[in-house]
Amino acid sequence: MLLEVRDLHVEFRTRDGIAKAVNGVSYAVDAGETLAVLGESGSGKSVTAQAVMGILDMPPGRITGGEILFKGRDLLKLKEDQRRSVRGAEMAMIFQDALSSLNPVLSVGDQLGEMFVVHRGMSRKDARAKAVELMDRVRIPAARERVRQYPHQFSGGMRQRIMIAMALALEPALIIADEPTTALDVTVQAQVMDLLAELQREYRMGLILITHDLGVVADVADRIAVMYAGRIVESAPVHDIYKAPAHPYTRGLLDSIPRLDQKGQELYAIKGLPPNLLHIPPGCPFHPRCPMAQDVCRTDVPPLYEVSATRGSACHFWRECLHA
Ligand code: SF4
Numbered sequence: 442m443l444l445e446v447r448d449l450h451v452e453f454r455t456r457d458g459i460a461k462a463v464n465g466v467s468y469a470v471d472a473g474e475t476l477a478v479l480g481e482s483g484s485g486k487s488v489t490a491q492a493v494m495g496i497l498d499m500p501p502g503r504i505t506g507g508e509i510l511f512k513g514r515d516l517l518k519l520k521e522d523q524r525r526s527v528r529g530a531e532m533a534m535i536f537q538d539a540l541s542s543l544n545p546v547l548s549v550g551d552q553l554g555e556m557f558v559v560h561r562g563m564s565r566k567d568a569r570a571k572a573v574e575l576m577d578r579v580r581i582p583a584a585r586e587r588v589r590q591y592p593h594q595f596s597g598g599m600r601q602r603i604m605i606a607m608a609l610a611l612e613p614a615l616i617i618a619d620e621p622t623t624a625l626d627v628t629v630q631a632q633v634m635d636l637l638a639e640l641q642r643e644y645r646m647g648l649i650l651i652t653h654d655l656g657v658v659a660d661v662a663d664r665i666a667v668m669y670a671g672r673i674v675e676s677a678p679v680h681d682i683y684k685a686p687a688h689p690y691t692r693g694l695l696d697s698i699p700r701l702d703q704k705g706q707e708l709y710a711i712k713g714l715p716p717n718l719l720h721i722p723p724g725c726p727f728h729p730r731c732p733m734a735q736d737v738c739r740t741d742v743p744p745l746y747e748v749s750a751t752r753g754s755a756c757h758f759w760r761e762c763l764h765a
């Protein structure tokens with residue numbers, strides 16, 4: 442297995458107390474595989490990814506338990522300089538907002554080239570040639586000319602392609618993309634997502650795709666892990682989830698995807714808000730919003746029940762949900 446997160450716990454110290462952002466998350470992704478991590482904001486999906494990248498464990502955030510195995514080594518046991526070299530060369534992250542991730546005063550060619558100068562000891566000239574090659578690779582037209590331009594001279598979609606090029610530069614084994622298309626128009630979203638999926642296949646990378654939008658991952662993900670209140674509430678192969686969700690929260694997310702055949706109908710929305718992480722509800726954290734909740738849900742935390750060999754659901758009533 443390329444990456445295995447085991448029973449990860451992360452807390453944040455705030456003025457009002459300790460926010461439990463990640464509460465025992467386990468997931469895995471192999472080379473050539475795409476795992477979509479789905480959830481509303483505050484579900485812990487980004488925080489988990491930041492812990493994997495090693496860009497989290499500093500105040501006020503604190504990893505309080507678990508393991509992060511990358512190619513069999515526990516990253517949480519590495520020294521900071523070892524950690525940094527894994528982060529630089531073996532895993533890369535793509536963020537939602539390319540404009541704030543790119544340096545506004547450096548040409549994109551210089552930023553792409555920098556990766557090769559710093560990590561591969563290339564000359565400026567060779568690094569520039571590599572930058573053009575990468576821009577071609579992510580299908581930025583007229584790369585040879587545009588390599589001299591600055592981030593603000595590119596459209597949102599093109600900037601996101603540049604981010605993908607940066608992430609790919611050192612051919613990492615794992616890419617984590619955190620809402621990579623959320624800021625883009627729907628048509629551009631699909632193009633960027635297709636490109637990412639294509640490159641992932643070609644380079645046989647592991648890809649973790651973090652999103653709040655179940656609609657964008659259907660065609661690209663192998664597995665989906667649905668997060669709620671810092672836990673995984675359902676984990677399954679993508680087709681199983683679309684056929685029949687085994688958790689009411691997943692069902693709610695599915696029902697809130699706009700569908701072409703239901704144009705004009707009012708879109709379903711899960712009622713209520715995600716919980717405050719300072720005061721996670723007892724029992725099943727989803728119970729205040731769950732249309733299927735029973736008394737037991739208010740007192741007993743559901744474990745991740747084994748629905749099948751490849752599927753788990755943290756719902757006491759997963760059978761009823763599956764057959765609803
Ligand atoms: Fe709903 Fe109960 Fe299942 Fe939680 S355990 S999702 S409250 S039915």
Ligand code: MG
Pocket residue numbers: 482486487619
């Ligand atoms: Mg986020």
